[in-house]
């Protein structure tokens with residue numbers, strides 16, 4: 001027992017030491033199984049959140065910004081991630097100090113600028129440019145507006161080339177342009193007239209005014225420093241969100257080393273239902289054919305002549321989440337053509353900024369059912385005879401004839417001279 005303790009205690013101390021080191025997964029809010037894409041996405045979100053430009057005079061935010069960058073660099077490189085997973089923080093640190101390759105030693109602002117451009121800062125620096133906002137329309141099925149859903153979409157985004165880290169150079173080394181000595185402009189002497197010489201500053205044609213030159217162009221971007229490729233964006237459609245609502249993704253528009261990325265504006269619009277759409281209607285619900293108007297839904301139900309006249313019918317309409325709305329009439333209850341029935345609470349959920357919670361119960365709009373009555377084009381002759389007989393019988397009994405039905409007076413009005421005088 002005593003022997004066991006002497007072995008266990010140092011082991012426990014070691015475990016304690018390991019815990020003190022930063023848990024990079026925890027820093028990024030991920031678990032050990034996280035994919036490369038999740039790591040990237042976590043970095044994108046957290047680095048924007050803790051960026052010192054957004055949190056002035058907040059040293060905690062600054063430390064977090066640095067730490068998030070460190071965690072990303074450690075986990076985004078396959079080799080360094082493996083070392084971290086297997087041997088931990090200290091091993092990784094040791095490797096870095098020995099100058100081990102891959103994923104180390106970047107300035108956190110440098111890393112930030114590789115994602116969002118603009119030299120690692122938000123337009124707070126004077127003269128800093130900001131890229132255009134980009135607007136994309138994302139069609140979403142009605143059931144997603146009803147039930148809420150987290151989905152993904154893709155768009156063709158300009159990103160800073162990862163291969164050359166936005167330098168445009170295969171070796172990632174940028175030199176000062178020799179033609180203009182890095183100034184981007186050249187002074188040219190121009191003779192206006194004999195004896196009259198003026199000096200004009202012109203943009204350097206060797207480097208296009210950037211003051212920088214590279215030896216070998218990056219193969220991935222051809223020296224352009226940016227590449228355009230499909231970017232996958234996660235989209236959360238909240239229950240009851242309005243059709244056509246715009247959601248802004250800060251600094252997620254086209255990126256470039258020359259400016260801070262603008263915002264990606266996503267407009268969520270309702271998709272037309274497809275008749276046999278397995279994709280838009282996997283549960284084969286009737287509700288997919290509801291029409292939406294703000295918080296209300298509209299549905300057209302067809303009744304036969306017999307149903308409209310006699311009652312005694314039911315319908316089960318499967319709603320957008322699969323629950324059934326029962327429509328129907330008792331026998332003897334007539335439904336007039338084009339009658340609109342209000343079914344309270346069977347419309348769309350009303351959007352609420354807090355979503356669903358224990359403090360807030362979702363309210364719903366109404367469902368409006370419009371009844372269409374179809375008359376037969378032609379009747380089976382037997383049926384026609386029977387119906388005729390029934391109506392004849394009732395006509396005879398009630399003394400109703402066509403003439404009376406039409407609402408015209410029974411007899412032509414006779415003009416009476418005596419009456420005229422009154």
Ligand SMILES: [Zn+2]
Pocket residue numbers: 161162163164165166167168169218219220221222223224225226
């Ligand atoms: Zn490149």
Ligand SMILES: [Zn+2]
Pocket residue numbers: 177178179180181182183184185204205206207208209210211212
């Ligand atoms: Zn130049």
